[in-house]
Amino acid sequence: MSIDKKITEDLVNAGISFVTTVPCKQLAGVIDEIDQHPDIFHIPSNKEDEGMGLCAGAWMGGKRPAIIMQNTAIGVTINTLATLIQYYRMPLPMLISYRGELREPVACQVEMAVYTKALLAQMNIPTYHFHKQADAEELPMILDYTFMCNKPVAILTDANFWGGYGDQ
Amino acid sequence: MIRSEILKEIAPILRDQLVVCNIGIPSQELHAIDDQPTNFYMLGTMGLASSIGLGLALAQPKPVIVIDGDGSVLTNLGTLPTIGNNVADNYILMIIDNGSYGSTGDQPTYTGKKTDLAGMARAAGCENVVEVQDVDTGKALTAALESGKMTVMIVKCDSGNAKNPVITMDPVVIRDRFMKAVSA
Numbered sequence: 436m437s438i439d440k441k442i443t444e445d446l447v448n449a450g451i452s453f454v455t456t457v458p459c460k461q462l463a464g465v466i467d468e469i470d471q472h473p474d475i476f477h478i479p480s481n482k483e484d485e486g487m488g489l490c491a492g493a494w495m496g497g498k499r500p501a502i503i504m505q506n507t508a509i510g511v512t513i514n515t516l517a518t519l520i521q522y523y524r525m526p527l528p529m530l531i532s533y534r535g536e537l538r539e540p541v542a543c544q545v546e547m548a549v550y551t552k553a554l555l556a557q558m559n560i561p562t563y564h565f566h567k568q569a570d571a572e573e574l575p576m577i578l579d580y581t582f583m584c585n586k587p588v589a590i591l592t593d594a595n596f597w598g599g600y601g602d603q
Numbered sequence: 604m605i606r607s608e609i610l611k612e613i614a615p616i617l618r619d620q621l622v623v624c625n626i627g628i629p630s631q632e633l634h635a636i637d638d639q640p641t642n643f644y645m646l647g648t649m650g651l652a653s654s655i656g657l658g659l660a661l662a663q664p665k666p667v668i669v670i671d672g673d674g675s676v677l678t679n680l681g682t683l684p685t686i687g688n689n690v691a692d693n694y695i696l697m698i699i700d701n702g703s704y705g706s707t708g709d710q711p712t713y714t715g716k717k718t719d720l721a722g723m724a725r726a727a728g729c730e731n732v733v734e735v736q737d738v739d740t741g742k743a744l745t746a747a748l749e750s751g752k753m754t755v756m757i758v759k760c761d762s763g764n765a766k767n768p769v770i771t772m773d774p775v776v777i778r779d780r781f782m783k784a785v786s787a
Contacts, residue, residue: 453658453661453662476661478661478685478689479685480654480681480685481681481682481684481685482679482681484648484650484651484679485651485654485679485681485682485685486654487651487654488648488651488652488653488654488655488657488658488679489654489655489657489658489661489685490658491651491654491655491658492623492654492655492656492657492658492659492660492661492662493658493659493661493662494658494662495643495655495658495659495662495778495781495782495785496658496659496660496661496662496663496785497662497663497785497786498662498663500658514647514648515648515651517647518646518647518648519645519647519648519651519655522646522647522774523774523775523777523778524774524775524778525778
């Protein structure tokens with residue numbers, strides 16, 4: 436099974452049926468799988484804080500949500516994480532492409548990469564870092580943990596996890 | 604009419620519905636006029652009322668009324684194409700457009716100048732966009748509920764705020780009683 440399919444199946448098996456996405460090159464495959472899966476309502480957002488609002492509403496409406504986004508979005512969503520997701524104590528799995536790590540071809544991506552873990556740690560957001568595909572074995576546990584503790588939880592997935600960019 | 608006068612007038616219509624209410628003075632006013640477990644008060648996160656309400660409407664079948672503001676919608680304009688392209692017929696977005704940032708001292712927003720929110724909503728793909736004058740809000744809201752169609756209401760009214768205390772209810776309490784009302 437491809438890693439994109441495995442991640443999608445893990446989301447569905449965790450009861451997640453409402454997924455919002457803002458695309459990243461690394462996430463293209465998993466977004467395709469989610470878009471086609473009959474058990475997931477996929478709603479693309481224009482910005483990640485908007486997506487978190489959608490997820491908050493869906494959760495209060497009885498669905499388990501998830502957001503898929505790039506780590507640059509941490510810079511967009513700090514206020515929403517603090518004053519909506521954390522303040523009202525809501526669960527939110529965040530599958531995040533960790534751009535700007537090893538094998539990154541775009542220098543500017545490194546600028547947010549160096550802040551990513553520090554910002555997540557500053558916000559006391561449980562954070563997992565998938566570097567090798569075997570790391571994804573823990574995804575079902577991470578999803579259960581998220582809906583157990585009603586917190587936002589970050590799953591950072593770097594270029595080595597996704598297989599890099601061609602020659603990089 | 605100012606927003607609080609509109610809210611007073613439509614409170615009997617809102618009472619039995621799921622309501623997501625915008626941050627700041629709008630939530631304080633609704634809380635003071637008619638606090639209900641079916642009200643979700645935003646205490647922070649300017650701009651996301653319409654998104655929270657859309658997620659809620661897409662996730663369950665009961666009608667959802669979002670009380671939003673012109674300044675808040677302007678801060679999250681990406682919401683309009685998302686609403687226009689993900690039709691939930693149990694969703695009513697009521698934008699109280701008083702042309703000002705009420706909670707911060709009535710500074711003018713661009714909707715009090717050249718910007719037309721109704722035109723923007725239509726251009727974003729929203730199909731039922733109605734422009735309403737303050738005195739007609741109740742009638743228009745009832746019509747929107749009865750239509751069973753996703754509706755965006757732009758309610759034009761005067762700028763101004765009622766004086767009410769801040770909401771001191773714990774956010775987890777607001778959220779918990781709201782979720783119980785949603786699933787009741």
